[in-house]
Amino acid sequence: xxxxxxxxxxxxxxxxxxxxxxxxxxxxxxxxxxxxxxxxxxxxxxxxxxxxxxxxxxxxxxxxxxxxxxxxxxxxxxxxxxxxxxxxxxxxxxxxxxxxxxxxxxxxxxxxxxxxxxxxxxxxxxxxxxxxxxxxxxxxxxxxxxxxxxxxxxxxxxxxxxxxxxxxxxxxxxxxxxxxxxxxxxxxxxxxxxxxxxxxxxxxxxxxxxxxxxxxxxxxxxxxxxxxxxxxxxxxxxxxxxxxxxxxxxxxxxxxxxxxxxxxxxxxxxxxxxxxxxxxxxxxxxxxxxxxxxxxxxxxxxxxxxxxxxxxxxxx
Numbered sequence: 001x002x003x004x005x006x007x008x009x010x011x012x013x014x015x016x017x018x019x020x021x022x023x024x025x026x027x028x029x030x031x032x033x034x035x036x037x038x039x040x041x042x043x044x045x046x047x048x049x050x051x052x053x054x055x056x057x058x059x060x061x062x063x064x065x066x067x068x069x070x071x072x073x074x075x076x077x078x079x080x081x082x083x084x085x086x087x088x089x090x091x092x093x094x095x096x097x098x099x100x101x102x103x104x105x106x107x108x109x110x111x112x113x114x115x116x117x118x119x120x121x122x123x124x125x126x127x128x129x130x131x132x133x134x135x136x137x138x139x140x141x142x143x144x145x146x147x148x149x150x151x152x153x154x155x156x157x158x159x160x161x162x163x164x165x166x167x168x169x170x171x172x173x174x175x176x177x178x179x180x181x182x183x184x185x186x187x188x189x190x191x192x193x194x195x196x197x198x199x200x201x202x203x204x205x206x207x208x209x210x211x212x213x214x215x216x217x218x219x220x221x222x223x224x225x226x227x228x229x230x231x232x233x234x235x236x237x238x239x240x241x242x243x244x245x246x247x248x249x250x251x252x253x254x255x256x257x258x259x260x261x262x263x264x265x266x267x268x269x270x271x272x273x274x275x276x277x278x279x280x281x282x283x284x285x286x287x288x289x290x291x292x293x294x295x296x297x298x299x300x301x302x303x304x305x306x307x308x309x310x311x312x313x314x315x316x
Contacts, residue, residue, distance in 0.1 A: 010290075011247055011286060011290060012042050012043070012245075012246045012247065013040070013041050013042060013043070013246070013247045013248070013249065013283065013286060014041060014042065014043035014044060014045050014071055014246060014247070014248045014249070015036045015039070015041045015043075015044055015045065015248070015249045015279050015282070015283075016044075016045040016248065016249065016250045016251070017032060017036075017044050017045060017046055017047060018047055018250075018252060018256065018257060018261070019249065019250070019251050019252075019256075019275045019278055019279050020032040020035060020036070020256070020275035020276055020279065021256065021275070022047075022256060022257050022258045022261065023047060023258065024046065024047070024049070024054075024059060026058075029059075029062060030062065030066075032275075032276075033062060033063070033065075033066040033068060034066065035275075035276035035279060035280075036066075036068060036279060037066045037067055037068055038280075039276070039279045039280040039282075039283045040283045040287075041068065041249075041279070041283065042068065042069065043068060043069045043070065043071055043111075043246070044063070044068050044069075044070055044071070045070075045071045045073065045113065045248060045250070046070050046071065046072055046073060046107075047073065047261065048073045048074070048075060048114075049072065049073075049103065051099050051100070051102070051103040054103065056103060056106035056107050057106075059107055060106070060107050060108045063107070063108060064108065069108065069109060069110070070107050070108065070109045071109060071111045071112070071113055071248075072100060072103060072104045072107065072109055072111075072112045072113070072114075073112070073113050073114040074096075074097055074100035074101075074112050074113070074114035074115075074116050074153075075114050075115050075116065075120055076093050076096065076097075076115070076116065076117075076118055076119055076120070077096070077119070078119065079092060080092035080093040080095070080096045081093045081118060081119055082094055082097070082116065082117065082118070082134065082135045082138035082139060083117060083118040083119075083127070083131040083132070083134055083135035083165065084131075084134070085130070085131070085134070090134060090138055093138065094138045094141065094142055097116050097138075097139070097142040098142055098145055100112060100114070101142065101145060101146045101149060101151055101153070102149075104146075104151050105149050105150070105151060109151070110150055110151055110152060111151065111152045111153075111154065111212075111213070111246070112146060112151055112152070112153050112154070113154050113155075113156060113187050113213060114154075114155065114156065115155065115156055115158065115162075115163065116135075116139050116142065116153070116155055117135040117136070117139055117155055117163075117165050117166060117175065118131070118135055118163060118165050119163075120158075120162060120163065120264075121162065121163075121264070122161055122162070123160075123162075123163055123164035123165075125164065126164050127163075127164045127165040131165070132165060132175070132178065133178055135165065135175075136175050136178035136179040136180075137178070137179065137180065139153075139155065139175075139179055139181075139184065140178075140179025140180045140181035140184055141181070143179065143181040143183045143184035143185075144181050144183055146183070147183035152183070152185055152212055153183070153184060153185065154184075154185045154186060154187040154212050154213050155172070155175070155184070155185075155186065155187060156187040156188075156189060156192075156215075157169065157171070157172045157186065157187065157188055157189065157192060157193075157196075158189075158192050159191075159192040159195040159196055160195065160196065161195075161266075162192075167192075167196045168196050168197060168203065169186070169188065169193075169197065169203035169204070169206045169207040170203075170206060172186045172188075172207055172210070173186070173206060173207060173209075173210060176210045184210070185210055185211070185212030185213070185245075186207045186210045186211045186212060186213075187212070187213040187214075187215065188203065188204065188207055188211060188213070188214050188215065189215040189217055189248075189250065190214075190215065190216055190217055190218075190229045190231060190234055191215075191217030191218065191219065191221065191229070191250070192217075193229075194219050194228060194229050200229075200230075200233075200234055200237070201233070201234075201237040204234065204237055204238050204241060204243070205237075205241055208241055208242070208243060211243060211245055212245045212246065213245060213246050213247075213248060214234075214238055214243065214245060214246070214247050214248070215247070215248035215249070215250050216231050216234070216235070216247065216248065216249055216250070216282070216286070217229075217249075217250040217251065218231065218251065220269075220271050221251055221252045221253070221267060221269075221271055222251055222253070222271030222272050222278070223251065223271070223272060223278050223281060223282070224249065224251075224278075224281070224282045224285050225281065225285055226271075231285065231289070232285065232288070232289040232292070235247075235286060235289035235290065236289055236290075236292065239290060247286065249279065249282045249283070249286075251271070251272065251275075251278055251282075252265055252267045253267065253269075253270040253271055253272050253273065253275070254267045254268060254269060254270045255270040255273055256270070256273070256275055
């Protein structure tokens, strides 16, 4: 299949490539992009790429051929960490992020996701305020660099087992404020929110002023309709609150990942083995949820009740 993706919803939705295949290998990528486009997605989220080893022109051509826009993922590594107290390590971390921005542009993308604020993985302790502020300053500077090149930079809020830096929407808003950037945006993921947020609806509302990417992932990393996360309610809540940003679908199965990636993400099981089917079913769930929203007056009343509830909580 080539040409434009089959858009069946007004929402701008991306599917993570790892739902279908482990990487961007030429042998498997075209079929995966075929399936993602056929399911109605507008974008595809790529796994982390090595800029030096990536044929950006060839990948860009493949995305254009399938009518899809890519979203990249950026991160940090030992010795290149924007939260470090060592100035050289901070500089190396910022340089790595700028390189990821440049790759994003070369791929024809206008959005870069990821974990730019520190090392990904099981933390050994809490993140200090000084480290938080160092990371925020460096990430904010890179977000401005990205904006100048037509790229929106987001940072993902993770659960406590993957970082101690930013686990909640409240912390994400504080990070944006500390960054000093008018262009840095938030990426929420319902998989992580299910661990950290006592009220997902309230978290979405809190992050809304800077929320640019809302990713839908189930508690068991499998199909969106099978798990403890009420995905349909999250979708309706966000839309009723006026969210107009992009959406994502993410699911992981050990059988569909490289061993290294599966270990890093702690994917020990294979909750699905038909990624194209999962992607198609996820899009159908998103479309169904968007259609089931109440009429406009009821949505305004529901939003007002939510705001009243939040005000009462702040005054308690």
